[in-house]
Amino acid sequence: MRWFVVFGSLAISVHSVGFASDPPRTIKPVVVWTGIDSKQPKDSFARCCSAKEWQAIWDAHCGQQTPSDGPSCLDVNFDSYMVIAVFRRTSRIRVGEIIEEMDCVRLRYHPWGDQLVFVPPSDGSNNVKIWEAGRGELDPDKPYLLSFVFVVLPRANKAFIIEEDVQDWIGKSPVWKEKAKFPALTQK
Numbered sequence: 001m002r003w004f005v006v007f008g009s010l011a012i013s014v015h016s017v018g019f020a021s022d023p024p025r026t027i028k029p030v031v032v033w034t035g036i037d038s039k040q041p042k043d044s045f046a047r048c049c050s051a052k053e054w055q056a057i058w059d060a061h062c063g064q065q066t067p068s069d070g071p072s073c074l075d076v077n078f079d080s081y082m083v084i085a086v087f088r089r090t091s092r093i094r095v096g097e098i099i100e101e102m103d104c105v106r107l108r109y110h111p112w113g114d115q116l117v118f119v120p121p122s123d124g125s126n127n128v129k130i131w132e133a134g135r136g137e138l139d140p141d142k143p144y145l146l147s148f149v150f151v152v153l154p155r156a157n158k159a160f161i162i163e164e165d166v167q168d169w170i171g172k173s174p175v176w177k178e179k180a181k182f183p184a185l186t187q188k
Contacts, residue, residue, distance in 0.1 A: 040087040111165070
């Protein structure tokens with residue numbers, strides 16, 4: 001009888017461990033806003049958990065020196081939500097998945113495009129035209145505008161990791177590379 005109690009207790013404790021490691025769950029974003037015309041001067045990543053942080057990111061995106069220079073940023077209830085911002089030198093950015101794990105949340109994105117075509121001049125001059133997939137003709141006399149994505153998500157106090165798909169081959173499984181990591185937030 002004693003062995004039955006020991007094995008029964010062992011089975012219950014092993015079964016309980018299974019609940020502690022719940023599988024990751026997919027998070028559906030509230031809003032995903034993407035484009036190819038950010039005036040942010042360099043690649044960057046941000047997690048905005050306050051109106052002040054969000055305003056600073058928005059101002060950099062719009063190229064504003066002061067908040068009164070251009071359009072105001074979207075209102076976000078930061079008690080319930082947060083904004084993730086990605087600025088990259090790529091043709092476009094597509095959010096792949098957002099996964100909540102036991103100790104962190106992961107946002108995975110795919111850069112899209114980056115294929116260049118050089119078109120020789122038809123008039124005999126040396127003026128080669130450069131076309132980028134997803135963007136059109138590139139003018140070397142104008143600044144290159146970065147692509148951006150803003151993702152509004154339910155607020156999570158866990159660590160936040162942003163990963164990029166760096167797979168070079170079309171049709172192959174993604175290869176995720178960590179691009180940014182933000183520590184867990186302290187509880188309010």
